[in-house]
Amino acid sequence: MRHVRGFDVVRPLSIGMLIFMMLPLVFLPLASIFIFGTSNGLDKFWAALMQPEAIFALKLSMATSFWATVFNVLFGLFAAYVLSRYNFLGRNALIVTISLPTAIPTAVAGFALLLLWGPYGTLGRLLAPHGFQIMFTAGAIILANIFVTFPLAFGVIKPVFDTMSRSLEEASATIGATRWQTFWHVTLPSLRGAIVSGALLTFARAVGEFGSTILVSGNLAGRTQTAPLYIFAKFNEGQIEAANAIAIVLALFSFLIFSVLFLARDWLDVD
Amino acid sequence: MVKAKETLIPRIVEPASNIPTSTAAASVVGLSKKFGKASVLENISFDVAEGEVLVLLGASGSGKTTILRIMAGLEMPYTGKVILHGKDVTELPARERGVGVIFQSYALFPKMTVEKNIGYGLRIRKRKRKEIRATVNELLQLVQLEEHRKKYPSQLSGGQQQRVAIARTLAYKPEVLLFDEPFGALDTQTRVHLRREIRALLKKVNVPSIFITHDQEEALELGDRVAVLNVGHIEQIGTPFEIYSRPATEYVATFLGAANVIDAVVRQDCYEVGSAQIPATVDKEKFKPGDCVKIVFRPEDVSLNRGELVRPGLSRLGKAIIEEVAFVGAYERVRLQMEVGGADECKTDETPYYLTTQPPERQSTKSIIATRPKPEASAIRLHVGERVVVALTSFTVLPSKGAN
Numbered sequence: 001m002r003h004v005r006g007f008d009v010v011r012p013l014s015i016g017m018l019i020f021m022m023l024p025l026v027f028l029p030l031a032s033i034f035i036f037g038t039s040n041g042l043d044k045f046w047a048a049l050m051q052p053e054a055i056f057a058l059k060l061s062m063a064t065s066f067w068a069t070v071f072n073v074l075f076g077l078f079a080a081y082v083l084s085r086y087n088f089l090g091r092n093a094l095i096v097t098i099s100l101p102t103a104i105p106t107a108v109a110g111f112a113l114l115l116l117w118g119p120y121g122t123l124g125r126l127l128a129p130h131g132f133q134i135m136f137t138a139g140a141i142i143l144a145n146i147f148v149t150f151p152l153a154f155g156v157i158k159p160v161f162d163t164m165s166r167s168l169e170e171a172s173a174t175i176g177a178t179r180w181q182t183f184w185h186v187t188l189p190s191l192r193g194a195i196v197s198g199a200l201l202t203f204a205r206a207v208g209e210f211g212s213t214i215l216v217s218g219n220l221a222g223r224t225q226t227a228p229l230y231i232f233a234k235f236n237e238g239q240i241e242a243a244n245a246i247a248i249v250l251a252l253f254s255f256l257i258f259s260v261l262f263l264a265r266d267w268l269d270v271d
Numbered sequence: 272m273v274k275a276k277e278t279l280i281p282r283i284v285e286p287a288s289n290i291p292t293s294t295a296a297a298s299v300v301g302l303s304k305k306f307g308k309a310s311v312l313e314n315i316s317f318d319v320a321e322g323e324v325l326v327l328l329g330a331s332g333s334g335k336t337t338i339l340r341i342m343a344g345l346e347m348p349y350t351g352k353v354i355l356h357g358k359d360v361t362e363l364p365a366r367e368r369g370v371g372v373i374f375q376s377y378a379l380f381p382k383m384t385v386e387k388n389i390g391y392g393l394r395i396r397k398r399k400r401k402e403i404r405a406t407v408n409e410l411l412q413l414v415q416l417e418e419h420r421k422k423y424p425s426q427l428s429g430g431q432q433q434r435v436a437i438a439r440t441l442a443y444k445p446e447v448l449l450f451d452e453p454f455g456a457l458d459t460q461t462r463v464h465l466r467r468e469i470r471a472l473l474k475k476v477n478v479p480s481i482f483i484t485h486d487q488e489e490a491l492e493l494g495d496r497v498a499v500l501n502v503g504h505i506e507q508i509g510t511p512f513e514i515y516s517r518p519a520t521e522y523v524a525t526f527l528g529a530a531n532v533i534d535a536v537v538r539q540d541c542y543e544v545g546s547a548q549i550p551a552t553v554d555k556e557k558f559k560p561g562d563c564v565k566i567v568f569r570p571e572d573v574s575l576n577r578g579e580l581v582r583p584g585l586s587r588l589g590k591a592i593i594e595e596v597a598f599v600g601a602y603e604r605v606r607l608q609m610e611v612g613g614a615d616e617c618k619t620d621e622t623p624y625y626l627t628t629q630p631p632e633r634q635s636t637k638s639i640i641a642t643r644p645k646p647e648a649s650a651i652r653l654h655v656g657e658r659v660v661v662a663l664t665s666f667t668v669l670p671s672k673g674a675n
Contacts, residue, residue: 171378173365174343175392176443185391189382 033251037244048245053221057230058249064138065206068145073199076153084161101150106211109147113216136218141226144212149205153198160194197261204257296321296479297447302351304337311337313504322477328490329500335483339449344368355446371440371448375455377432379424385435386420392443410438429457430465441476448480466493487527491515499523521669524567531639537562547589554668563671568663573641576660585662593657603648609637
């Protein structure tokens with residue numbers, strides 16, 4: 001199996017094996033979404049997509065993911081700044097805690113939110129008499145999205161903060177800039193790439209969130225049903241085409257985000 | 272910020288007697304600094320006059336960077352004051368001091384072009400756009416980077432980046448320029464070229480400047496005055512000529528290039544080295560007979576003669592046997608063993624200083640190093656084993672360690 005007449009057999013063989021292994025695991029499932037979804041013709045696909053409930057589910061997914069992303073990027077930026085600039089007792093414990101939500105099963109996350117905010121929850125019980133009910137609303141979906149994507153933006157931004165030379169900020173201070181001016185003109189531009197890729201990752205993850213959303217949203221079609229919930233609901237009702245149409249959109253959407261991350265990696269690179 | 276201003280008021284009404292000179296552009300008075308329990312600076316005081324270049328020279332760990340950071344406002348002193356143009360700025364934060372710091376890594380803002388970097392100080396001061404443009408143009412011309420104005424720092428060479436860093440500080444007319452090992456990251460050739468360029472530039476803009484470096488050659492060439500630092504205190508401060516030719520301590524002598532250090536005893540009219548004697552032509556008034564001293568002289572101060580006759584003006588030290596002759600480029604280096612014998616009543620133990628840059632050339636016993644310029648070396652060839660008479664063109668006498 002070594003070189004046969006100057007030809008390295010291992011090379012094409014191993015590449016071929018890699019692709020063959022990925023075929024049933026990744027490529028074929030993805031391909032079947034598109035093959036099946038368009039097998040009845042594009043007009044059927046389009047009709048399924050244009051269902052008001054389907055459009056609503058997509059819009060709701062985008063909107064809730066957007067706000068969760070905004071929050072988590074801002075929070076990640078702030079947390080990364082604090083945790084890389086100051087050393088204090090319990091700093092590492094905080095870093096671990098921020099990273100924890102990714103390790104928690106999403107259903108557990110949703111359940112935990114219910115136990116806190118739900119009508120009989122620890123906090124919800126106190127708030128319910130005042131007419132405040134966040135569970136089973138779009139707000140609950142945002143909360144769940146924030147929880148499960150919590151460490152993503154932080155995880156991308158923090159290493160950049162850590163490796164950023166302190167002398168840049170010191171130089172800015174000696175030149176006469178306030179902390180805010182330094183942050184705005186010097187620190188933030190260097191974080192541009194990390195912020196964009198952190199946001200895209202968070203958004204992509206939030207759009208696809210299912211486990212926690214199904215628990216906290218109430219899954220009401222046209223009111224609190226996100227795109228992944230819609231797929232699940234339509235599948236249960238036997239409306240495979242309707243589920244498939246949305247699945248295609250979500251799949252294309254994640255391709256788009258990863259293409260951006262891949263193609264713009266030089267621009268996103270931080271110096 | 273408000274707090275800093277309040278605490279500043281009592282300091283200003285303090286009597287100005289402990290402010291060294293009114294003409295000093297920048298001074299530090301009685302600076303000390305501790306990191307935990309370790310003291311890194313002890314009672315550091317110096318002045319820099321308007322347009323003067325002062326070099327703080329010291330090995331790593333001598334505290335030179337800490338002095339710079341304290342002056343810049345990036346660190347607080349434990350005691351002492353920083354005074355810029357007569358104003359006590361010790362309590363002011365870095366951004367209110369108006370000092371220009373040229374960091375070792377230059378610390379140019381990577382996402383700003385050359386002109387944006389230079390204009391930064393004026394932009395954050397909310398100056399008018401027209402004024403900013405005019406100043407930036409002027410500075411680009413001064414540092415000869417006009418054609419690079421639209422480039423980013425990563426597209427520039429080390430020397431160009433450094434010029435941008437200087438221009439960036441000059442834009443807001445700094446009280447003093449502080450250079451933190453500015454040539455550390457460059458190769459030897461560029462370094463020599465750049466320091467001449469920068470010295471010329473500094474003389475043109477006439478801003479008082481402080482350099483820190485561990486390179487003695489750089490210190491001698493750049494500085495109008497040089498302060499030699501050793502583990503947190505100033506050993507000597509003076510013109511390059513003074514500290515090189517008249518070192519105040521053995522540390523200064525050995526840190527600034529090669530030095531011969533030999534033990535001697537003070538007698539009535541001479542210094543006695545074993546059985547040899549050297550006429551007490553210098554530093555006589557500083558010692559009394561019987562004192563233990565060290566005679567310090569540079570390798571280039573040694574004159575080697577075949578005959579007994581020593582040129583007038585030279586001090587005869589004694590006879591020596593040549594142990595090694597080596598040609599090292601610009602000059603010839605000769606290692607000799609003094610034939611002095613005699614009792615050593617002042618012999619010190621061999622643990623004086625470890626911080627010297629050229630330990631092999633530092634000779635504390637009766638072994639000495641001489642250098643001869645090429646013309647002399649080729650005119651009078653010396654051979655190993657030959658016996659010559661050693662005379663000194665100049666030397667300094669320092670008290671022996673432990674002796675007062």
